[in-house]
Amino acid sequence: MRPWRSGPSDRRGYHHGNLKEALIEAARRFIAERGIGGFTLVDAARLVGVSPAALYRHFRGREALLEEVAERGFTELAARLARALRGPGTPLERFTRMGEAYLTFAEEEPGYYAAIFEARPAGPDGCPPGGGPPQQAPSDRDAFGLLVEALRSTFPDGFSGGVDPRFIALEVWALSHGIATLAAAGRLPTGPGLPTKHDLLRAGVLAMVHGATARAG
Amino acid sequence: MRPWRSGPSDRRGYHHGNLKEALIEAARRFIAERGIGGFTLVDAARLVGVSPAALYRHFRGREALLEEVAERGFTELAARLARALRGPGTPLERFTRMGEAYLTFAEEEPGYYAAIFEARPAGPDGCPPGGGPPQQAPSDRDAFGLLVEALRSTFPDGFSGGVDPRFIALEVWALSHGIATLAAAGRLPTGPGLPTKHDLLRAGVLAMVHGATARAG
DNA sequence: TGTACATCAGTGAACGCGCGTTCACTGATGTAC
């Protein structure tokens, strides 16, 4: 990775002009490559071409930068899922497309995905360094709520037999997360005759939705 | 955690007597609490009550200790899965029980589970520090092979329509891994009316096996 | 258009810390005689 800056003009100078955005971008890249634990402020500053101290003009510290990345990532993820859901087709098709959007997001934005879902390294007491309430994931409830809402709005009549949409939402989310993380770790076997990530998710969603209605009906 | 030692006698002395095992045990505990990235040799040595240098009598270094933990974890996981599979019942029951054993292992042995599956922090070049070939997971192929073999031996007649058992194996593995990691991160919503991990996996396995045979037959 | 000045985004040196690892060493153990 070469030093890099963005913005209307590329002249180097005492003032960067777009440092906050550049740091977030650098963090996103490093997290994608090395995970949250492997990300350092020093590297991010070096990549952007700025002294490490400059970071503190824009963020309270390392943790604040990570939170910002996670928040932006979640916003982007939510937007993509909503967009996928909005398209044409049967409810099942639209829901399936949302699953694909989830996998695609995890693949295209591994930095965001890790920032959102990778466990923060916690202190021995389970609290984040620097105090604060015990480890409360910033957006997990929202992620789940998003999925449940999507299911509810996509299948407004519910499922036959009154199967709780939250059940299916959890099922699909767990499968998606499993596929995404195994794939990201390079641990999902691939090869001729083996299904792709998207094959796996599509078949899984189908089986679960059908299974729920079949058993209940 | 208090300093801790095991072995036939508990007298403290110049020689620990069981240091290698004690260090592996300490590593397992710390990894469970803080993840692979949060594990340090210094902490492990302190917990065991030994100087950090003593570690090098038994391991080449930090990475070697982690590999040993992962290897033991995988052996234990394989043993549990095999044991679950060996019991009585229909093929589907036995296969389902194997899935439950997987989840139970991830819950009871989070240190082992993380050591096996958590991404090692890689250097910028994608190679483990200290050289060696690019990141080759120690046991992922084995884990997958194990699952496929289990499916093949549990359903010796295959699935109707000739569905590839590897497909179902991947599906179930991804779901199990997703459930296990979301649960370990405390991100799986729980509450009245919401399914447990085991509910989720059981229903998922059922849906997938049935779905495969139904669509194919 | 030119100048004084407030603002503030950067610098760069330094800090204390904990890490993995090394080194020469020392003390306990167990075996040969």
Place this chain on the structure above:
DNA sequence: TGTACATCAGTGAACGCGCGTTCACTGATGTAC
């Protein structure tokens, strides 16, 4: 049973390193007059 000695599992001090963070500071920017 007693003693000399080889073996080797430990010590503890030190190393170089990179980290996150702080501090007084400086240089660029843009606004008021």
